[in-house]
Amino acid sequence: xxxxxxxxxxxxxxxxxxxxxxxxxxxxxxxxxxxxxxxxxxxxxxxxxxxxxxxxxxxxxxxxxxxxxxxxxxxxxxxxxxxxxxxxxxxxxxxxxxxxxxxxxxxxxxxxxxxxxxxxxxxxxxxxxxxxxxxxxxxxxxxxxxxxxxxxxxxxxxxxxxxxxxxxxxxxxxxxxxxxxxxxxxxxxxxxxxxxxxxxxxxxxxxxxxxxxxxxxxxxxxxxxxxx
Amino acid sequence: xxxxxxxxxxxxxxxxxxxxxxxxxxxxxxxxxxxxxxxxxxxxxxxxxxxxxxxxxxxxxxxxxxxxxxxxxxxxxxxxxxxxxxxxxxxxxxxxxxxxxxxxxxxxxxxxxxxxxxxxxxxxxxxxxxxxxxxxxxxxxxxxxxxxxxxxxxxxxxxxxxxxxxxxxxxxxxxxxxxxxxxxxxxxxxxxxxxxxxxxxxxxxxxxxxxxxxxxxxxxxxxxxxxxxxxxxxxxxxxxxxxxxxxxxxxxxxxxxxxxxxxxxxxxxxxxxxxxxxxxxxxxxxxxxxxxxxxxxxxxxxxxxxxxxxxxxxxxxxxxxxxxxxxxxxxxxxxxxxxxxxxxxxxxxxxxxxxxxxxxxxxxxxxxxxxxxxxxxxxxxxxxxxxxxxxxxxxxxxxxxxxxxxxxxxxxxxxxxxxxxxxxxxxxxxxxxxxxxxxxxxxxxxxxxxxxxxxxxxxxxxxxxxxxxxxxxxxxxxxxxxxxxxxxxxxxxxxxxxxxxxxxxxxxxxxxxxxxxxxxxxxxxxxxxxxx
Numbered sequence: 001x002x003x004x005x006x007x008x009x010x011x012x013x014x015x016x017x018x019x020x021x022x023x024x025x026x027x028x029x030x031x032x033x034x035x036x037x038x039x040x041x042x043x044x045x046x047x048x049x050x051x052x053x054x055x056x057x058x059x060x061x062x063x064x065x066x067x068x069x070x071x072x073x074x075x076x077x078x079x080x081x082x083x084x085x086x087x088x089x090x091x092x093x094x095x096x097x098x099x100x101x102x103x104x105x106x107x108x109x110x111x112x113x114x115x116x117x118x119x120x121x122x123x124x125x126x127x128x129x130x131x132x133x134x135x136x137x138x139x140x141x142x143x144x145x146x147x148x149x150x151x152x153x154x155x156x157x158x159x160x161x162x163x164x165x166x167x168x169x170x171x172x173x174x175x176x177x178x179x180x181x182x183x184x185x186x187x188x189x190x191x192x193x194x195x196x197x198x199x200x201x202x203x204x205x206x207x208x209x210x211x212x213x214x215x216x217x218x219x220x221x222x223x224x225x226x227x228x
Numbered sequence: 229x230x231x232x233x234x235x236x237x238x239x240x241x242x243x244x245x246x247x248x249x250x251x252x253x254x255x256x257x258x259x260x261x262x263x264x265x266x267x268x269x270x271x272x273x274x275x276x277x278x279x280x281x282x283x284x285x286x287x288x289x290x291x292x293x294x295x296x297x298x299x300x301x302x303x304x305x306x307x308x309x310x311x312x313x314x315x316x317x318x319x320x321x322x323x324x325x326x327x328x329x330x331x332x333x334x335x336x337x338x339x340x341x342x343x344x345x346x347x348x349x350x351x352x353x354x355x356x357x358x359x360x361x362x363x364x365x366x367x368x369x370x371x372x373x374x375x376x377x378x379x380x381x382x383x384x385x386x387x388x389x390x391x392x393x394x395x396x397x398x399x400x401x402x403x404x405x406x407x408x409x410x411x412x413x414x415x416x417x418x419x420x421x422x423x424x425x426x427x428x429x430x431x432x433x434x435x436x437x438x439x440x441x442x443x444x445x446x447x448x449x450x451x452x453x454x455x456x457x458x459x460x461x462x463x464x465x466x467x468x469x470x471x472x473x474x475x476x477x478x479x480x481x482x483x484x485x486x487x488x489x490x491x492x493x494x495x496x497x498x499x500x501x502x503x504x505x506x507x508x509x510x511x512x513x514x515x516x517x518x519x520x521x522x523x524x525x526x527x528x529x530x531x532x533x534x535x536x537x538x539x540x541x542x543x544x545x546x547x548x549x550x551x552x553x554x555x556x557x558x559x560x561x562x563x564x565x566x567x568x569x570x571x572x573x574x575x576x577x578x579x580x581x582x583x584x585x586x587x588x589x590x591x592x593x594x595x596x597x598x599x600x601x602x603x604x605x606x607x608x609x610x611x612x613x614x615x616x617x618x619x620x621x622x623x624x625x626x627x628x629x630x631x632x633x634x635x636x637x638x639x640x641x642x643x644x645x646x647x648x649x650x651x652x653x654x655x656x657x658x659x660x661x662x663x664x665x666x667x668x669x670x671x672x673x674x675x676x677x678x679x680x681x682x683x684x685x686x687x688x689x690x691x692x693x694x695x696x697x698x699x700x701x702x703x704x705x706x707x708x709x710x711x712x713x714x715x716x717x718x719x720x721x722x723x724x725x726x727x728x729x730x731x732x733x734x735x736x737x738x739x740x741x742x743x744x745x746x747x748x749x750x751x752x753x754x755x756x757x758x759x760x
Contacts, residue, residue: 042758083260212758
């Protein structure tokens with residue numbers, strides 16, 4: 001699924017950049033932050049509060065009447081002290097493909113809806129003294145978001161940046177992107193964790209069954225988008 | 229547009245309301261990780277997670293089955309852990325909530341029973357066979373501030389033979405003090421009389437309970453008139469198992485006294501509704517306090533009290549029946565006795581526990597009254613004696629040199645054939661918890677902690693004493709436990725002292741075989757992500 005999405009998106013983005021004016025579709029590059037509300041009690045050992053803060057970068061391509069595709073990377077990290085002098089950390093890295101529909105309600109207001117699908121890698125680490133227990137797992141991801149892009153009118157941007165109307169960047173605009181949504185993750189299975197620490201390991205050690213983790217939850221995002 | 233905006237607002241509100249109910253992080257993750265153990269019982273290794281109020285049992289596994297840890301709730305906050313003397317279970321006291329958890333280490337499963345105690349009792353004593361237990365107030369624990377009155381002589385007798393166990397609240401007679409020590413007798417029989425006694429010592433008295441009839445058989449023996457001149461029992465020895473009716477069933481050694489108090493028991497009957505106890509003082513010619521006492525039996529079954537103190541180069545042997553004393557001269561004073569039971573008359577290992585002597589003595593009680601036949605054998609070691617660990621195999625004692633760089637395996641039947649080990653090559657020092665003898669007496673085991681940890685074994689009882697050694701993967705941290713034997717599983721365990729849990733497990737008969745070594749790591753955080 002991921003490979004297929006990538007094989008469609010990459011040629012489409014290249015084509016959009018290289019093709020001359022009228023045939024070229026709108027491209028959106030976005031960078032921002034995502035906050036995910038994680039209310040599951042199983043996250044208590046890994047977080048002091050319920051919000052996971054993640055970064056997101058994405059590239060989008062409007063193909064037809066506001067309908068477009070996105071390719072995004074999201075990465076976040078939860079850390080927390082545990083049992084006073086232990087530390088825990090959960091790192092999440094995901095590659096997502098998405099479909100969006102954006103409607104230009106006003107010259108400066110573009111509401112949109114987006115569905116993302118992808119895969120996430122979760123890396124869990126628990127440290128106590130010189131000892132570290134680590135585990136990794138992959139899971140699928142699916143999210144639905146509604147958002148608003150509050151943009152500067154293209155005309156203003158052109159004037160401020162002295163861009164010619166014939167230029168490749170003639171339609172350049174910058175927007176503040178606000179979104180809310182709901183994300184569903186497959187459960188991350190950390191039942192085969194391994195311990196590392198002082199001394200080499202020659203004898204077979206039994207795996208540590210830490211349990212599994214669900215990350216479903218409400219998410220909100222704030223980002224800066226560049227359209228051209 | 230307005231309709232769309234309203235819908236969007238409704239969704240946002242619903243999500244916000246859902247988010248409000250998330251709750252706070254549970255407090256156990258912010259408390260220090262407080263674990264005690266491990267305790268090695270018959271089949272498993274046990275840790276107590278005090279903050280979570282749970283027990284973690286580590287099954288050693290086998291060649292085909294990896295080690296596995298299971299968690300079971302007990303009571304919280306857990307304070308004191310008391311292993312059963314027969315290694316088939318352990319008790320965990322939670323005085324703050326007035327409960328005790330009884331954990332049974334059965335071959336197939338771990339079972340937990342949480343019993344309610346009548347009061348916040350912080351100490352527990354168990355009989356050798358774990359059939360009875362007595363819970364009492366911890367004399368070192370201050371009373372809770374919100375308690376106005378307290379009864380320090382309130383105890384709970386637990387009959388663990390019953391299913392479920394029966395907890396009986398009792399008030400012991402007030403002696404001006406409170407219980408400090410408890411001893412249990414084996415089953416005593418004299419004619420048709422059967423008894424199992426518990427002796428509860430305070431600083432001024434000893435209370436005798438008949439566990440088979442706890443409500444009628446309570447007798448307090450006052451040893452001192454007031455607490456300002458305490459006469460506290462520090463050791464109890466039980467006669468028997470066969471004691472004539474009216475005979476002495478109990479001997480008490482008191483702190484600061486050279487005398488031993490013998491307690492006669494006359495069973496109920498002939499107009500008495502409860503047994504009667506009478507005290508007989510066995511005086512010795514010691515001028516100071518007796519430091520150790522032991523009850524030895526001749527081949528004919530006659531009991532003899534053996535008493536020693538370091539300041540006098542002699543042992544006192546008292547014939548219990550006649551109270552006559554025999555003085556057995558020794559080359560030096562000793563202060564420790566280890567009984568060596570034998571059907572042809574008991575013997576005793578005598579030694580000094582202060583690291584100042586390189587000799588120990590084996591005294592035979594048979595013919596002790598006959599000066600010519602008197603048998604005291606002196607064995608001189610090359611090093612001063614540091615610690616003596618009796619082995620579960622009976623006829624073997626492990627003696628650590630005072631400098632802790634040498635180990636002597638003393639055959640108590642034939643001391644001349646004792647083995648001597650000097651593991652200097654590793655520049656190691658040994659503590660008593662770093663050496664052990666397998667329960668059947670077939671293997672001597674030692675653990676080297678410093679540097680790369682190493683496990684060593686020496687077969688005993690055969691002509692071939694070829695040592696084996698096994699280097700362990702990980703070092704043993706300073707607070708790691710020593711060698712722990714799991715006799716039922718035939719496994720020796722080494723705890724590496726890591727908070728997250730790290731134990732190496734080796735079958736006793738396969739030390740040196742790397743393919744037999746198993747390791748359990750991180751088991752203390754098992755199921756960390758599963759909400760309990």
